[in-house]
Amino acid sequence: MKLFCFGYGQVAKAFISNLLKKKVKLNLTISTRKNSSYKKLDNFEFENLEFNENFYDKKILEKLNLYDYILISVPPINSKDLFLEHLSNHIAENSKIKSILYLSSTSVYGDHNGAWVNEDSETKPKTKMGLDRLKIENKWLEFSKRKKLPIQIFRLAGIYSENNNAVTRLQNKKSFLVIKENHFFSRIHVKDISEILYLSLVDIKENQIYNLADNKPASSVEITSFASKLIGCELPTKVNFEDLEDGVLKDFYRDSKKVSNEKIKKELNYSFIYPSYKEGLSH
Numbered sequence: 281m282k283l284f285c286f287g288y289g290q291v292a293k294a295f296i297s298n299l300l301k302k303k304v305k306l307n308l309t310i311s312t313r314k315n316s317s318y319k320k321l322d323n324f325e326f327e328n329l330e331f332n333e334n335f336y337d338k339k340i341l342e343k344l345n346l347y348d349y350i351l352i353s354v355p356p357i358n359s360k361d362l363f364l365e366h367l368s369n370h371i372a373e374n375s376k377i378k379s380i381l382y383l384s385s386t387s388v389y390g391d392h393n394g395a396w397v398n399e400d401s402e403t404k405p406k407t408k409m410g411l412d413r414l415k416i417e418n419k420w421l422e423f424s425k426r427k428k429l430p431i432q433i434f435r436l437a438g439i440y441s442e443n444n445n446a447v448t449r450l451q452n453k454k455s456f457l458v459i460k461e462n463h464f465f466s467r468i469h470v471k472d473i474s475e476i477l478y479l480s481l482v483d484i485k486e487n488q489i490y491n492l493a494d495n496k497p498a499s500s501v502e503i504t505s506f507a508s509k510l511i512g513c514e515l516p517t518k519v520n521f522e523d524l525e526d527g528v529l530k531d532f533y534r535d536s537k538k539v540s541n542e543k544i545k546k547e548l549n550y551s552f553i554y555p556s557y558k559e560g561l562s563h
Contacts, residue, residue, distance in 0.1 A: 285310040287353035290470055298474040300324055309343050333357055344371050348378045356412040372427040379484050380431040388414040392537040394462045399489045399543055407531035430486040437466035437493035437539050446507035447561050457504055460521035466493035466539035469554040479548045490544045496556035497538035503557050
């Protein structure tokens with residue numbers, strides 16, 4: 281598999297690690313904002329090429345001519361997608377891409393007052409993150425249609441992992457309890473994301489949008505209460521939603537929705553490693 285990863289955050293790392301564990305023969309290059317160099321993951325070495333809003337290593341163009349799959353996990357920067365801005369025409373003219381995987385966010389749905397949403401639900405974001413994500417999604421879909429390049433868009437719910445979750449935040453004293461009536465959100469373990477991305481390359485469904493969320497949406501109070509009982513600690517300080525300062529956290533709590541994963545389970549026949557936060561936090 282010839283894979284180029286734009287961005288090297290927790291999802292990209294988990295995806296690459298999963299491919300290596302499956303003994304996939306991997307030809308890999310990544311890009312990050314830092315100077316070009318070589319990196320190593322699970323004793324596997326690969327090249328990192330610099331790519332940011334001010335500069336990109338021209339070796340990226342050479343690599344893209346050779347690669348089959350592209351994973352884009354970089355969020356919008358100044359409301360723009362750097363790949364679309366600088367590299368999209370190049371891959372349209374020169375590459376032999378089998379699939380582009382674009383990681384978006386369930387923030388594109390906006391606030392649905394705690395109701396269920398699926399891939400066909402109305403997208404009505406009001407936060408900057410949601411507006412930017414939806415704008416970039418539409419640009420990718422238009423580009424894909426115009427240039428006849430296959431793309432799969434994955435709308436990720438809140439991501440947690442073994443090292444970053446409700447339990448670790450309590451242990452590190454970095455947690456507080458936001459109180460807001462009828463607030464629901466969905467989440468997904470990074471290992472489930474990495475497995476779904478792998479399956480999406482085994483059985484490519486062109487020009488599709490998928491929600492990536494587990495089976496059990498819940499409030500932050502429910503999750504934090506479960507985590508505190510799990511490790512035997514007191515609940516953290518309570519903060520009313522109205523008292524939060526404006527910013528990313530307050531934007532997060534403005535939206536309430538339950539994200540359906542029926543499409544991913546049906547089309548990819550996927551069974552979750554961690555069907556809910558209870559399994560994910562308890563393992």
